[in-house]
Amino acid sequence: MKKNPVVIQVNDKIQKNYHYLLSEEEGKNFPAEFQPELSPAEMLQLGVFGGRYLTDCRAEFPKSWFEDAKLSPEKKNPKINFFNIDASQPLSVWQKKGWIYFEDPRGWFQWYCRYFMGRRLAEEDRRQIKRWKAMKRHIAQVKKNCIKGDLSCRLKQRQALLHWAYDSRKI
Numbered sequence: 001m002k003k004n005p006v007v008i009q010v011n012d013k014i015q016k017n018y019h020y021l022l023s024e025e026e027g028k029n030f031p032a033e034f035q036p037e038l039s040p041a042e043m044l045q046l047g048v049f050g051g052r053y054l055t056d057c058r059a060e061f062p063k064s065w066f067e068d069a070k071l072s073p074e075k076k077n078p079k080i081n082f083f084n085i086d087a088s089q090p091l092s093v094w095q096k097k098g099w100i101y102f103e104d105p106r107g108w109f110q111w112y113c114r115y116f117m118g119r120r121l122a123e124e125d126r127r128q129i130k131r132w133k134a135m136k137r138h139i140a141q142v143k144k145n146c147i148k149g150d151l152s153c154r155l156k157q158r159q160a161l162l163h164w165a166y167d168s169r170k171i
Contacts, residue, residue: 008117012057014105022118026062034129036165040113044069048163049088050076053109061113082169083151087159101127108132112165135164142171 010018027039038046044054044065051072058066070080078086094100094107101124104111111128138157146153151169161168 006118008060008114008119010057010060012060014057018103020103020114020119023120024118026117028118031129034132036112036132037167037170038162038165040109040116041065041069043109043162043165044071046070046082046162047080048082048159049109050078050086051080052076053106054113057106061117065113081159082162083155083159085155085159087156088163099131109163132164135161135166139166139168139171142168146171 005021005023008020008022010016010020030036040061041064045068047070051070052075054061054066055071055073072080076086076088078084081087091100091107100107101111103121103124104114108128108131111124112132115125115128138161142154142157142161148171151158158168158171161171
């Protein structure tokens with residue numbers, strides 16, 4: 001059952017006077033082709049993006065997401081990542097490549113957090129889900145080159161997969 005839309009107001013370091021509607025229940029009503037293995041809270045608990053992501057905009061998201069999150073508010077710390085490796089490019093690279101949508105200036109994970117909370121933007125959702133699906137090529141590489149369960153094999157790819165809500169610990 002759809003809930004009544006809720007308006008979320010955003011005023012943080014990067015985004016001022018922005019608002020969006022939550023029109024779906026949190027974590028529900030994803031298309032069949034988009035079934036992430038990790039929620040944003042689980043990703044933050046595992047350690048993603050060197051703990052730097054969402055540190056200055058926590059008020060926008062459920063407090064429960066941050067209860068056990070591994071965060072590094074001052075600067076990115078790859079040791080916080082589950083695989084203790086840096087597997088992300090700077091935001092400036094994403095901007096240069098045109099991968100950033102104006103409503104989500106922090107990129108994929110911001111989009112995913114907002115989507116998970118219940119925001120829907122038809123065209124942008126299709127674009128981001130297409131990008132998420134493209135990450136499956138990394139799953140294929142890990143399966144091809146690693147013994148199942150060997151978490152010391154292809155660490156950078158495994159960490160990158162965690163950043164895209166794939167649970168690479170299970171490959």
